[in-house]
Amino acid sequence: MAALFSDHLYEAAAMLLFGVGFTTLLLNRNLLKKIIGLNVMDTAVYLFLASMGYIEGRFPPILREGVTDASAYVNPVPAGLVLTGIVVSVSVTALLLALTVRLYERFRTLNIDEIVLLARKGEK
Amino acid sequence: MPKINDRYPASAHKRVSDWLTNGFTGLDREMTQAETPPAAPSAEAAGQAEDAFQEKARRDRERESDLYARLHHWSVTRGERQARLLYRFLAVIVCGGIVFFLLRTVSALPALGRVDAPVNNEVSYRYISRGPEETGAVNFVSGMILDYRAFDTLGESSVLFLASCAVMMLLRLDRDDAKGPVPSPLSLTGGDLHGDDILRASSLVLFPVIALFGAAVVLNGHSSPGGGFAGGAILGGALMLLSNAAGEERVSRLITERRASLAIFTALLFYAGAKSVVFYTGANGIPLDIPLGEPFSILSAGLILPLDMCVGLIVALTMYGFYRLFTKGGY
Structure with a gap:
């Protein structure tokens, strides 16, 4: 744990950000804020992946003229994984927001507790 | 010791000493006396006992319902708040525990930026060392996601298409809904921005620049930072700006729901068809000569440029569609 913030600054920041997002997701009763928490968690995962691909003192993964040696560039694989993650997160966020809009149209509130109560009342 | 003396007539000692002094007859007499049934209680006494029993049952019921009422009162006044506090407390504890264990795990990883980390293995080495000659792409990430891992990117584009279909199903306005549209919690503007002079004048300058920049990012995805996803997002933003500034009915006359879906579908179909040809020929050893062109020029990198354009089209139309x-519940 001692070297956490010297050797693993970005990973540790990503994990703290993940915790912040997860806490937001659990503590907030507002659906929009829950979605924001989920997006903060997504961002934490991108930061973690991007920091995993970083190699000290190397070029970004775009060919420089005259530099063909593979050991001159950082790892491009995590960048591709982050791209996949962003696309999936955009899709999931859009779907969640659409569901939230429908719930708001039906119950006229964004509070999840009130929605559950109203939905139960509607069942009876 | 009065207590002991009180109980003495019924004690075993008294009975044994009686038996010793009086012989069997004394004990026999005692036993036969005990077997005679007690006198039946009078009707009045029975009635009193019944009344007392009823009174006791009534008091018990009252006490019980009082207890339930107090419990209910507690649950709706203080109990709800306390349960919520307990939930919040537990949630924070759980999150703190998760973060603690994640941090412990992170501290066991190899340090940031180390070459010998296990994630830097022969896969990335191969992508970088052979990438430019095999894919023709200068941007290793573009070469990776649109050539080596093109199947993954096809899946991503399909996820975007499916998400836009699902959102369309959920949000499409019911035309014959007599109640009229419900205000959406997400519409920030609340009104129509069409006719705002500042927005229209600035978008006259900004829109061509943003659209050109987006197109350049899409078209140069293989030779510079960028690619279909980034450029598509920029183009989608440009379309949103245009829709706000020039009036959404003009833009939506150009990009109808049918045209947008058709364009996305065609792009996906072209993508899948092109990659199918590549997979088929590659797996069966059939030579397929797609000219790779000169590195750093726009017309290079074989299939990556058209695939990037497909991805850019899909992303731009999906963002604009979202x-x-x-905001309007339809294209």
């Missing part, structure tokens, strides 16, 4: 669906 915007339209969330």
Whole structure:
């Protein structure tokens, strides 16, 4: 744990950000804020992946003229994984927001507790 | 010791000493006396006992319902708050525990930026060392996601298409809904921005620049930072700006729901068809000569440029579609 913030600054920041997002997701009763928490968690995962691909003192993964040696560039694989993650997160966020809009149209509130109560009342 | 003396007539000692002094007859007499039934209680006494029993049952019921009422009162006044506090407390504890264990795990990883980390293995080495000659792409990430891992990117584009279909199903306005549209919690503007002079004048300058920049990012995805996803997002933003500034009915006359879906579908079909040809020929050893062109020029990198354009089209139309669906409930 001692070297956490010297050797693993970005990973540790990503994990703290993940915790912040997860806490937001659990503590907030507002659906929009829950979605924001989920997006903060997504961002934490991108930061973690991007920091995993970083190699000290190397070029970004775009060919420089005259530099063909593979050991001159950082790892491009995590960048591709982050791209996949962003696309999936955009899709999931859009779907969640659409569901939230429908719930708001039906119950006229964004509070999840009130929605559950109203939905139960509607069942009876 | 009065207590002991009180109980003495019924004690075993008294009975044994009686038996010793009086012989069997004394004990026999005692036993036969005990077997005679007690006198039946009078009707009045029975009635009193019944009344007392009823009174006791009534008091018990009252006490019980009082207890339930107090419990209910507690649950709706203080109990709800306390349960919520307990939930919040537990949630924070759980999150703190998760973060603690994640940090412990992170501290066991190899340090940031180390070459010998296990994630830097022969896969990335191969992508970088052979990438430019095999894919023709100068941007290793573009070469990776549109050539080596093209199947993954096809899946991503399909996820975007499916998400836009799902959002369309959820948000499309019911035309014969007599109640009229419900105000969406997500519409930030609340009104129509069309006719705002500042927005229209600035978008006259900004839109061509943004659209050109987006197109350049899409078209140069293989030779510089960028690619279909980034450029598509920029183009989608440009379309949103145009829709706000020039009036959404003009833009939506150009990009109808049918045309947008058709364009996305065609792009996906072209993508899948092109990659199918590549997979088929590659797996069966059939030579397929797609000219790779000169590195750093626009017309290079074989199939990556058209695939990037497909991805850019899909992303731009999906972003614009999300915007339209969330604000207006339809294209």
